[in-house]
Amino acid sequence: MVTKRLLILLPIFLSCVLGFPKKVRIAGLFDQDKAIQRMFESSINTVNVERNENKELSNVFFESESTVIETDLFEVSTKVCELLKTGIVGIFGPQEKVTAEYVQSMCDTMEVPHISVRQDPGEPLQPRGLSLNLYPHVSALSRIYDQLVTEFKWKSFAILYENTDSLIRMHPLLKRCDSQGDSAFMFHLGEGPNYRQAIQDIKRSEIENIIIDCSYDILSEVLKQAQQVGILSEKHKVIVTSLDLQTLDLQPYQYSGVNFTGLRLIDPEDPIVQQTLDKHKNEWGLDDPSELQVEHALMYDAVQLFARAFKQLKDATKGNIKKLPCDGSDRWEHGLSFSNFMRSTETRGLTGLVKFDRDGVRSNIQLDVVRLTENGLIKIGVWNSTTGKNIEWISETNTKKSDIELSLQNQTFTVLIALTDPYGMEKESSTTLSGNERYEGFGIDIIDRISQILGFNYTLQVESSTGAKNNRTGKWSGMLGKIINDEADLAITDLTITSQREEAVDFTNPFMNLGISILYRKPTKTPPSLFSFLSPFSSDVWSYLIGVYIIVSLLLFVIGRLCPAEWNNPYPCVEEAEELENQFTFKNAFWFAIGAIMQQGSEIAPIGISTRMMASCWWFFCLIMVSSYTANLAAFLTVETVVSPFDNVEELAKKKNIKYGAKLNGATFNFFKNFANSKDSDYSTYKEMYNYMIANEKDVMPETNDLGLAKVKTEEYAFLMESSSIEYTIERECNMTQIGGLLDEKGYGIAIKKYSPYRHHLNTALLKLSESGIITELKKKWWQEKRGGGKCRENGGTSSAEELGLNNVGGVFLVLTVGVALSCVYTIFELLLDVGRTSIRENVSFKEELMNELKFIMKCSSSKPTRRRNGTSSKSEDNSTRGCTPPYGFIPTVITTSPTDDK
Numbered sequence: 001m002v003t004k005r006l007l008i009l010l011p012i013f014l015s016c017v018l019g020f021p022k023k024v025r026i027a028g029l030f031d032q033d034k035a036i037q038r039m040f041e042s043s044i045n046t047v048n049v050e051r052n053e054n055k056e057l058s059n060v061f062f063e064s065e066s067t068v069i070e071t072d073l074f075e076v077s078t079k080v081c082e083l084l085k086t087g088i089v090g091i092f093g094p095q096e097k098v099t100a101e102y103v104q105s106m107c108d109t110m111e112v113p114h115i116s117v118r119q120d121p122g123e124p125l126q127p128r129g130l131s132l133n134l135y136p137h138v139s140a141l142s143r144i145y146d147q148l149v150t151e152f153k154w155k156s157f158a159i160l161y162e163n164t165d166s167l168i169r170m171h172p173l174l175k176r177c178d179s180q181g182d183s184a185f186m187f188h189l190g191e192g193p194n195y196r197q198a199i200q201d202i203k204r205s206e207i208e209n210i211i212i213d214c215s216y217d218i219l220s221e222v223l224k225q226a227q228q229v230g231i232l233s234e235k236h237k238v239i240v241t242s243l244d245l246q247t248l249d250l251q252p253y254q255y256s257g258v259n260f261t262g263l264r265l266i267d268p269e270d271p272i273v274q275q276t277l278d279k280h281k282n283e284w285g286l287d288d289p290s291e292l293q294v295e296h297a298l299m300y301d302a303v304q305l306f307a308r309a310f311k312q313l314k315d316a317t318k319g320n321i322k323k324l325p326c327d328g329s330d331r332w333e334h335g336l337s338f339s340n341f342m343r344s345t346e347t348r349g350l351t352g353l354v355k356f357d358r359d360g361v362r363s364n365i366q367l368d369v370v371r372l373t374e375n376g377l378i379k380i381g382v383w384n385s386t387t388g389k390n391i392e393w394i395s396e397t398n399t400k401k402s403d404i405e406l407s408l409q410n411q412t413f414t415v416l417i418a419l420t421d422p423y424g425m426e427k428e429s430s431t432t433l434s435g436n437e438r439y440e441g442f443g444i445d446i447i448d449r450i451s452q453i454l455g456f457n458y459t460l461q462v463e464s465s466t467g468a469k470n471n472r473t474g475k476w477s478g479m480l481g482k483i484i485n486d487e488a489d490l491a492i493t494d495l496t497i498t499s500q501r502e503e504a505v506d507f508t509n510p511f512m513n514l515g516i517s518i519l520y521r522k523p524t525k526t527p528p529s530l531f532s533f534l535s536p537f538s539s540d541v542w543s544y545l546i547g548v549y550i551i552v553s554l555l556l557f558v559i560g561r562l563c564p565a566e567w568n569n570p571y572p573c574v575e576e577a578e579e580l581e582n583q584f585t586f587k588n589a590f591w592f593a594i595g596a597i598m599q600q601g602s603e604i605a606p607i608g609i610s611t612r613m614m615a616s617c618w619w620f621f622c623l624i625m626v627s628s629y630t631a632n633l634a635a636f637l638t639v640e641t642v643v644s645p646f647d648n649v650e651e652l653a654k655k656k657n658i659k660y661g662a663k664l665n666g667a668t669f670n671f672f673k674n675f676a677n678s679k680d681s682d683y684s685t686y687k688e689m690y691n692y693m694i695a696n697e698k699d700v701m702p703e704t705n706d707l708g709l710a711k712v713k714t715e716e717y718a719f720l721m722e723s724s725s726i727e728y729t730i731e732r733e734c735n736m737t738q739i740g741g742l743l744d745e746k747g748y749g750i751a752i753k754k755y756s757p758y759r760h761h762l763n764t765a766l767l768k769l770s771e772s773g774i775i776t777e778l779k780k781k782w783w784q785e786k787r788g789g790g791k792c793r794e795n796g797g798t799s800s801a802e803e804l805g806l807n808n809v810g811g812v813f814l815v816l817t818v819g820v821a822l823s824c825v826y827t828i829f830e831l832l833l834d835v836g837r838t839s840i841r842e843n844v845s846f847k848e849e850l851m852n853e854l855k856f857i858m859k860c861s862s863s864k865p866t867r868r869r870n871g872t873s874s875k876s877e878d879n880s881t882r883g884c885t886p887p888y889g890f891i892p893t894v895i896t897t898s899p900t901d902d903k
């Protein structure tokens with residue numbers, strides 16, 4: 001019995017000591033509005049995701065318990081009891097008035113916080129119990145309606161209302177009738193869906209100032225019928241009280257001339273709104289912040305506020321969560337504190353600053369006053385429920401869009417396109433298409449995006465030639481001619497901005513940058529060469545290698561002679577040799593060195609320290625060179641080397657067997673033409689090329705890029721083309737390539753009539769497209785994805801092998817040089833030491849001995865007589881074995897065994 005009690009008390013004790021569990025549950029009760037439920041869950045998810053990084057949040061995981069309820073109160077109470085029984089920390093919703101009030105009273109009884117986000121005109125100024133409503137209080141809303149009527153100086157106005165709740169909202173306005181002598185006329189909308197009767201009454205009464213106060217559900221229909229009846233005309237001034245006005249499609253009323261004023265709680269330009277929407281765009285299915293409804297946004301903010309308040313509760317108390325059965329009298333002891341924390345917490349959300357005053361009513365509400373213009377709703381004023389009584393009006397100059405922008409909106413432009421891939425192309429379709437639908441392409445996509453930004457309409461018209469200036473008449477043909485003659489408004493294709501064209505028309509900023517290059521067939525494979533074994537090293541390296549071999553061999557010969565240790569008795573058994581011999585003869589030195597290069601070695605083995613030093617350096621050098629050669633040879637054997645007949649435009653100009661040209665009258669051809677009259681000798685190649693192209697105009701100047709490409713494919717012809725078009729071609733034609741770099745830098749722009757007032761707006765729209773990465777995205781789509789793009793990138797990257805130059809193997813040469821130098825120094829040291837010793841031994845002067853030695857070395861004799869002092873053998877004198885020491889200093893020891901030893 002005692003253990004059983006302990007087991008029951010233990011979790012309670014633990015929760016008191018350890019505080020709230022890691023996971024808490026919050027419940028949401030929803031009517032049929034799926035979007036508000038989505039907001040609730042989405043906000044909980046956000047809190048859970050950010051809980052570890054955001055210091056305002058506790059690390060508790062919120063588990064959402066969303067339930068869809070009916071209006072049946074019995075069912076509602078059963079659901080709420082079930083939820084309370086499982087232990088929850090708060091209940092959100094529902095929206096429906098009766099059920100919401102019922103849930104609220106249950107929560108009050110159990111002391112569980114209840115959060116609602118609904119407009120409740122019957123709500124007392126001091127909310128009861130633990131409930132909290134994020135919707136602006138009716139008293140605040142009534143004040144702004146009253147304020148608007150005052151600011152608009154309406155003396156007489158009609159109120160078109162839906163139900164008795166409206167009367168509460170309109171109360172301060174109705175009071176004006178007694179205090180200020182204003183006349184307010186009330187018109188009840190009726191049951192609907194036909195509200196025309198009440199609207200017609202207003203029309204008949206000839207009241208021009210109208211306040212429409214109805215729920216969001218019927219607002220759209222009421223406005224539609226109001227327009228049909230004719231109370232949304234130029235002489236009428238209308239205030240719509242709904243905070244969700246901005247979410248409606250108001251385009252049908254934009255041009256009616258009605259003075260239409262509304263209010264909004266959500267500012268679509270607020271960075272918090274934009275960032276939050278960006279995060280949840282797909283989840284909420286909204287494209288624009290202005291589509292966000294107030295109650296939905298409030299639900300999101302409510303959860304955020306709840307989570308922040310919960311952190312404060314958790315920090316302040318080691319509370320627990322209680323399971324509350326409806327049939328008991330238990331209450332959640334932390335409910336009241338939690339509710340108080342919510343009232344004292346502040347956060348910035350989708351609906352601005354979420355803050356409550358001492359009465360638990362939302363304070364510091366900021367409402368935007370908006371006006372419907374031809375550009376849609378624009379903000380004309382701001383009102384704050386706490387700081388100011390008056391509306392802060394935004395000056396008209398700031399709100400009014402320029403006349404140009406307004407006129408752009410209603411325009412239909414004729415846009416010229418050329419059927420040049422991929423800027424403009426005919427759509428491939430099995431059905432017959434008409435109008436703009438017939439074309440697609442990079443240029444068309446850009447125009448379409450710009451039209452969406454600026455709001456104009458457009459009609460595409462095909463004009464195949466970009467246009468050239470007739471030097472005689474001075475008139476322009478093609479696209480540019482049509483723009484000059486007002487036959488078209490815009491032209492978009494691969495239209496290069498040039499100074500000559502800029503004199504005739506205006507261009508927007510470039511939407512693409514490029515330069516002239518050469519389109520040619522891919523270079524062919526090199527035929528195998530007899531001497532391909534030489535390819536691993538550059539000719540420089542080969543010549544250095546030969547040079548180094550000769551130098552090292554000669555040095556070995558010289559050092560071998562200078563090094564005393566290299567002079568040896570050729571007959572080791574003859575103790576007193578007459579002559580000493582040196583193994584590093586001229587021939588042997590060369591043989592020794594070549595043996596090392598060939599990795600074969602030789603019989604010759606250096607004995608002296610200096611000769612060994614030099615040999616080691618040489619072997620090291622050979623090791624690295626041979627390894628590098630072998631490795632690079634393997635690469636050369638596996639890689640196909642290709643030969644291009646020319647590598648740049650200068651080489652192309654010199655090739656007599658390859659024709660070349662550019663598009664007729666195109667910017668590329670004009671580039672060469674501009675150099676024709678230039679006196680600058682630096683550009684003689686370009687002049688020469690221009691003369692060649694002019695002389696062979698018929699043969700080498702195709703009218704379109706496609707004809708140029710066909711010529712490259714079939715003839716010995718190189719096409720001078722713009723890099724962007726080359727890029728497009730080589731994505732699809734795998735045996736084509738770009739040869740050489742860019743000859744110039746330029747861009748494509750949209751052509752527009754000279755001094756057009758729209759140029760600035762087009763530039764701004766283009767900048768927006770490029771800043772948002774849309775142009776890059778479109779380029780990728782049309783170059784690499786659509787119409788066979790990416791075909792030639794399947795084979796992967798090309799591998800190549802390059803001969804090793806001096807910069808690759810220079811270090812080994814350096815090591816060899818240093819080693820050889822050291823061994824030379826050491827040889828001199830050894831020689832001087834030996835001469836010194838001999839001069840002492842032979843009792844001659846050092847100089848004399850040195851001269852003798854040098855003279856002997858100069859003779860290049862292969863044998864050296866041994867030196868004796870006073871006719872006695874050197875051995876008997878100093879017990880030296882030098883004269884008869886065999887190579888490596890090995891002296892065989894002869895052991896004679898006497899017969900007596902055996903015994």
Ligand code: GLU
Nearest residue numbers: 494495496666667668722
């Ligand atoms: N983009 C060129 C032009 O605007 C046409 C192509 C070319 O000349 O390479 O004329």
